[in-house]
Amino acid sequence: MSEQQVPLSTPVVVGVGQAVDPVGDPGYRALSPVDLGAEAARAALADSGADADAALAALGTLVVTRTFADSIPTSMAPLGRSDNPPRSVAQRIGADPSRAIYDATGGQTPQALVRELCQDIAAGREEVALIVSGEAISTERHARTLDEKPSFAEHAEGAMEDRGLGLSGMVTRHHVEHGLIDTTSQYALFEHARRARLGLTREELARQMGEVFAPFTHVAAQNPLAADREEHAPEELTTVADGNRMIADPYPRRLVARDQVNLGAAVLLMSYGKALELGVDPSRLVFLHGTSSLRELPSFERPDLGANPAAVAAVEHALEIAGTGIDDVRWWDLYSCYPIAVLAVCDGLGLSPQDPRGLTVTGGLPYFGGPGNGYSLHAIAEVVQRVRADGTKGLVGANGGLLSKYAVGVYSTEPRAWRDDDSARLQGELDAGPRVELAGRADGWARIETYTVLHPRTGPKPVVVGRLEADGRRFVALPERSDPGIVALLDGEADPLGQRVYVHGKGQGNRVATTPAPFAKQPPAFRETYEFIRVERRGRVLEITLDRPDSRNALHPPAHEELEGVLDAYLADPELWAAIITGAGDGFCAGNDLAYTASGAQPYFPRTGFAGLTSRKDVHKPIIAAVNGHAVGGGLEIVLACHLAVADERARLGVPEVGVGLVAAAGGLVRLPRTVPRKVANEMLLAGRRLTAAEAHELGVVNEVAPAGGALEAARAMAERVVAGSPSSVRLSLRAMDLAEDVPDTVDAITRAEEVLDDLLVSADTWEGVMAFVEKRTPEWKGY
Structure with a gap:
């Protein structure tokens, strides 16, 4: 297609720019991420050859890739940050775009953004767009050694579209419980899974990893922007030694992405018509011949942990849209945070990891550097410069998350009208594929x-x-x-x-x-002493007192473990027929101990749930809550899990979790709507409404309201009424109600409940009860 035949709405890359500010260099300036991004943006404007003032005036969309500091829920910005990065960049370069976007987390985002903005341009929704990245991770770490630290904090006015973290599905309870909160450990798991599929020995895998990354070091050695410009032989990359310590088997340090860099990059996009209008030399124009953007299944649901079919499909589809084959691509940059990210794509494409064309144009993330989510913007800049120079084609493959997302672009100076890809259809096919079920508790x-x-x-x-x-x-x-x-x-x-x-x-x-x-379970038994609770036997009744008054009886994992053991012992002890749970001091339970969680210690519940109770099944001995004060969060969830409850008239009951960014996950989200009217449950769970004791009684959350200070005595009286009956009948009644609870039809539920009633026929208590009635005496219950 000649230039005259290209529609004026066709998107084109008109300018690219990069910036670097290495710590230790004579010209080191301690630039902030915004500074680096703005410097790269100015370079991209200059590279385009367009009238800079006119280009800035026409700039409609400015997107900044999310900084590394903003990519996790907890702050990692020791020097501060801009509260509006795209507007901060815009101010520095003299622009006022109508749209300012701060993109989500993910290494795929630069290439995905190119695709998205090209679609906007092709559809006539935009004419000029700029994508910018900036990271100053090296300066942030270097500043720890300085007495006088630079500040990156700044405020910028103007609307910003913040797309958030974008981590959904990549960080789950299973990851956190098992310490898999870093990427290196999970990619290491993928690496050994690939080794298992291919039948490689550990030595063979090491050789493969070294051989795929050694050529990357050669490219980095020639790149003046690279963080590590030293060439390495394959065995140097994989041999553990001083300066190359083992990080996570099978990865020594030199095989891991290097994030201690100060880098910025920018890509300027325009419609073909606007580029000509602004005086861009047609020889500077680079066209997107093909694109694709796909996501993988959640990591632990993938049939093969050592493969990346979404990435392979994305590359194949982009090449299909471009009407070209693998052999026709001269310049490649496959995202290279770890060897598996390259090797899995090579496996699927049948591409040799030692392809003489090379698989990187930058030097790769371990050697050029891994500037957070912005790496692939540098890859695009390098590919654009190369295809301009020789008129060939280049491909950028950008990976995000845990081999989770993959975006691809095929670049060429050959004029070509924009073609939308069919990634949505392909995504549906990937999502419909087989999945592996994960056992949360195996x-x-x-x-x-x-x-x-x-x-x-x-x-x-x-x-x-x-x-x-x-x-x-x-x-x-x-x-x-x-x-x-x-x-x-x-x-x-x-x-x-x-x-x-x-x-x-x-x-x-x-x-x-x-x-x-090691997992052999010891017979349930009471201990001599407890640290976080008090336990007392009063005849047939066990009293359990939550004894952390300094924290309003909030519970932490060691307390949960103690309560689990006590309740196990209670349920196994034939001499105990009822239990009471209350709190020390003037409060029942303030729920989860947030101070313990904030200390960095791992929060968890035993398998039986909060307080060793809320996830416990087959609780066929009655437990009574003596709510002697506030029962909030997990405290109310304990009350809801008990069979009976008495509340002090001064007590307040609620679930305030939404106020601290949590949810009532220990049963409150389920039990509360089953106990009170749905609208009341919604108000409590969503707006933090707390019930008075009287309201709790009216709504059926508690059975009785006691005078001030009288909750425990009232619970004791209730327990005595319970133990006066047949313990066998009590246990069978509870079991029958549990069996019938999920059966909607009344007659079917009655029939289901009858399954346990056969036990009455062989119960000594049944005959004792009948005979005591006939003989007009008090029954002497056996409990069996």
Whole structure:
């Protein structure tokens, strides 16, 4: 297609720019991320050759990729940050775009943004758009050593579209429970999974990783913007040595993306017609021949943890839209945070990792540098410069998350009308594919599917992913501390892949051992002393007092564990027929101990739930809540899980979790709407409404309201009424109600409940009750 035939609405790349500010260089300026992005933007404007003032006046959309500091929920900006990065960049370059976008987290975002903005331009919604990235991670870390630190904090006026973190599906409860909150550990798991599929030894995998990344170091050595300009042989990259310590098996440091960089990049897009109007030399124009953007299944649901079919499909589709083949692409840049990100794409495409054309134009993330979410903007800048120089084609493959998202662009100076891709259809096909079920709490014999051993300064930390032999479900697990055999297995001479292990689910996550022995459950029994609760037997009644008055009886994991053990013992003790839970001091329970969580300690519940109660099944002995004061959050969830409840007239009951960014996840979201009218539950759960004791009684949350200070005595009286009846009848009644609860038809529910009533026929208490009635005496219950 000649230039005269290209529609004026066709999107084109007209300018690219990069900026660098290395710590230690003579000209080091301690530039902020915004400064670096603005410097790259000015370079892109200059590179276009357009009238700068006219281009800035026409700029309609300015997007900044999300900085590394803003890419996780907790702040990582020790020097401060702009509260409006795109407007801050705009102010520096003299622009006032109508749209200012701060994009979501993900290494795929630069290429995905090029695709999105090209679609806008082709559809006539935009004429000029600018994408900018900037990172000053190296300066932020260097500043720790300085007495006088620079400040990156600034305010910028103007509307901004903040697309948020974009981490949904990538960070789950299973990740957090097992310490998988970094990318390196998870990519290491993928790497060994690929090794398992291909049948490689550890030595063969190391050789492959070294051979794929050694050519990247050669490219980085020629790139003046690269962070590491030293060439390395394959064995230098994979051999653990001084300066190349093991990070996470199989990754030494030189195989891991390098984030300590100060870099900025920018790409300027226009419609073909606008570019000509603003005086851009046609020889500077680069066309997008093909694009695609796809996402992978959630990581632990993927059938093959060592493959990346979404990335492969994205590359193939972009090439299909471009009407070209793999052999026709001269310049490649495949996202290279870790070897698996390159190798999985090569596997799927049949592309040699040692392809003589090379698989990077920058030097790759471990050597050029990995500037947060902005790396691929540098790759696009380099590809644009190369295809301009030789008239060939270039391809950028940008990966995000945990091999989670992949965006592709095919670039060429050959004039070509824009063609929309069909990524939506392909995405539907990927989403409809097979998935693996994840066992949140796994139990039984299993086989190791993949593994890694993290090597922080504090010592090795193994992680195992396996499949249960019984049903094939996948699980994530950490080693059981009492069994050192797992660590020896993973670090031993024999290959751990496929080895048989035993897994057991605990409150704090799954634990794996070489045998079931470490998980043998001890018979339930009361302890001599407790640290966080008080326990007292009063005849047939057990009284449990939450004893953390300094924290308003808020509970933390050690307290949950104590309560789980006490309730296990209560349920197993035939001499105890009822239990009461109350709180020390003038409060019942303030819920989860947020101060403990904020300290950095891992919060968790035992498998039986908050207070060892809220997720417990088959509780067929009555438990009574004596609500002697405020019961909020988990405190109310304890009350809802008890069979009976008495509240002090001064008590207040509510679930304020939304006020601290949490939800009532210990049963409140389910039990509350089943206990009170839905509108009341909504107000409590969504707006933090608290009930008075009288309101709680009226709504059926508590059975009785006691005078001030009288909740425990009232609960004791209620317990005495309970234990005066047949304990067998009480237990069978509770069991029958539980069985019938989920059966909607009344007659069917009655029939279901009758399943447990046969036990009455062989109960000594049944006959004792009948005979005592006939003989006009007080029954002497046996409890069986």
